[in-house]
Amino acid sequence: MRREKVILTVLASALLAVPWPVRAQTTGAVGLEITPSQTELDLPGHSYETTLTLFNHDPVTYKVDLSLEALGHDLDGAPEYFPSSVVSNAFSLSATSFSLAQDQKKQILLKGAIPAAAHSIYFGVIAAYARPDQQQGSSVETRTRLGSEFLLRGPKPWTQRLQITDVGVLPGTGRNATLYAIAKNVGNVHVRPTGTVTVSKNGRRIARFAFALNAAHKPGAIIPGFARRLTAVWTPPADLTGTFTVTATTQNPAAAASKTVSFRNGKALAPDAKIVNLSVQNSSGVVVDSQVTNVGTGALTGAKLTFVATQDGRFERGRMVFPIASLAPGATVEKRWSPGPLPDGAYQITATLEQGGTLLDQRVAGVRVGAALTSGARTPLLAIAGVLLALVLAVVLWFLFFRRRDEDREQRAGSRAV
């Protein structure tokens, strides 16, 4: 019995110590598969490397192109990818273009480090793939991509800080209302906050809900610099009328905010409008087009749409505010912004729709101005070139120094002989 216990203990230790192998294939998978689809790690140092696997389940040969892009998300947590020189300088891939026939797999090495000055990095490995007939439509062409997300935090200390920029209620479908808090990550690493939202009247609590999770036991992630809408669905009493206080509280990290909202006969009296389209194009100058639609039941008045151009997600390079005086229910308004000449680089264009202190919607799009900077993938070649140059210089210096010394010796020997 004692020996069995020892064997089990050894087995347990081995299981716990050895990393499990990466799966190469999903049973029931279709098309092109990428593993892992998401990697979230706290690293002991800044360096990191891993292997990604792509597997083709389709009876066609796909041409696959891989790239690295910065990872962000919209208000509802949908992943967004942006061109970023920070990411392409920090990480590299062992291959970026190849073909995969049916049942073939390809393993790719991802290698790099979180920049020394940063505490975290967020990016996606994007696999763009196509079969020949997919890109020949005269009216609509289709491209397909898979994203493998990386959320990497370096060693502590971190700054985990959340700011609740708005709290409120939106009229939902039927008798439902959506209670929400807009939480912005103002720290330097991503967070997954939990929390609650309460509705009260004169200090008496009427309703209390936990914010919805992204998946079972998993709160949604908020990446530094991005905001996310935490929500809870409530069916208010049909006769609910008057003003009420909505309070949102989060944990991990802690934050709180309150706001007064109005109901009439169980319906939230709040504006509801969406940025239904955000398009950024760069052809002889960046042009931003956006459409705003009033999806509420009353007129939208006194709103504003703000565009901000940020280089590499850090440096603001342009801003424009468009007032929207009035917009009837169901109506759409279009706004266009040309930010003028921008320095070469990767840009995020953020569109924010607000009315008073209420954030109604926010969208982000990416665009690159000018040519991409040198990729981190070229760093080894540059290093080899540097070493070769240093060797050549050393040989030249050695040759000059020793030849001169030998000449001097010969000269001195000659003098003595004379």
Added chain:
Amino acid sequence: MRVRIAVVVAVVFLAMLKAQPVLAVSMAGPTSATVSGWSLSSSGTSTISGGTLTVSALLSSYTVTVQADKSTMSEFTGGAYVSGGKRLGAALHVITVRTGGSGLSCNGAGQNATVGTGVVTVASGPGGVLCSDIYSVTLSQTTAISDTALVPGHTYHIILTYTLSGGL
């Protein structure tokens, strides 16, 4: 014997807790994605099938987004956009509806997305074990009398990029 089984179960459970979950996503389609010769009415809404999209997500929630190369369908001929060419006034819509799938609790949801060059979600789901969701894709374009008819050989054109990612 019971003790041994309990120990083995505990060991496996502990190992599962420690192991980094290996998540995978895969996507097929949209099938029949090539849309040629789409005849748009002079005014009103025209729809056409954009194919079928199948998503498989192992132990991972997922999001499918779509983005276009142009804000609206634009004049195109000979394999290229016409410089300074015409464009439709209204944005294209991509509408996905879940029509089938397999696996437990694999109840993804489609959406009606207004397409631009920024990303917009067209489908999302909780994923799961042996999970797949099948969506039918419909393209919908509204035109107005103010939209210009093009000369023969020219069409209104757009490129859609579908991206599948794990849920954040």
